[in-house]
Amino acid sequence: MEPLSQVVNSIPSVYPAAEIKKYLIPLLGAIIRLHTKNKTIIIGIQGGQGTGKTTLSRFLQHALAKASYTVQSFSLDDFYKTNKERIVLRKKYPHNAFYQIPRGLPGTHRVQLLKETLRKIKSGTPFELPLFDKSLHHAQGDVLRKTINVTKRPDFVFFEGWCLGLPAVSSTVLQAVSQQYHLNLKNLDPTLQDHKVVLRYAKDYQPLWRFIDYWIMLKPSNTKLHTQWRYKQEQELKKRAGKGMTKTEINRFVEPYLPFTYLCYEKVKPDALFLINEHHCFSKVRYFR
Secondary structure, three states: OOOHHHHHHOOOOOOOHHHHHHHHHHHHHHHHOOOOOOOOEEEEEEEOOOOOHHHHHHHHHHHHHHOOOOEEEEEHHHHEOOHHHHHHHHHHOOOOHHHOOOOOOOOOEOHHHHHHHHHHHHHOOOEEEEEEEOOHHHHOOEEEEEEEEEOOOOOEEEEEEOOOOOOOOOHHHHHHHHHHOOOOHHHHOOOOOHHHHHHHHHHHHHHHHOOOOEEEEEEEOOOOHHHHHHHHHHHHHHHHHOOOOOHHHHHHHHHHHHHHHHHHHHHOOOOEEEEEOOOOOEEEEEEOO
């Protein structure tokens, strides 16, 4: 096999050369060391909104494919419920801010389908990946009829999502994490009852995390960056499409995710932790395996 430096230099990338050399080549080396013949390694990439999960997943997939490994990737977002199902959920909790956004929180995914898909991936049997189009129904999003069929066992599968590894904890724990990160949970949940619905749904997700063999976490250096990055994304969207959300709308969209995002940061135990600074660059990495 070619040296990793030659492999990564031959693929397109948005990462600066220095960042690739310092952070991503060592990560690729750690992943390759996990390779076992006739076994699929599932690598989970967890990080809040705007941390670059999809960008990292694509880079690693391209690099490993160039190094002659068979690789597949997908997102937790691909397993959202249909628009009709999420409307039912929204109507079930009409005053719950966590379920008045179109999608994202536990309860909005097809958990059983995802569990069965992960089981097939690990067993080496053919599997299908659903496709979800976020632009449908005025950006409410919906499941597409077509799927991606995978017939050959992959060496590696990248599975990314903001709430990967989200634990089932008590209300007391979530409130403590929110206080630790200076998040005012009562802004979203004045009676401190609505977040308990999310925590109940989180219990259904626990069997999914057991399929993940290696955990990568992308974590910003402070709590304000998620919203700042979302502002930037929206400004770029306005330049391209001529329309986008206001700052107030962005805050309303991002805020429900934050208590649970930081719960992941506190409670998920990654194998590789990448810290991201305000310039959206890696600033530090720690390996735990």
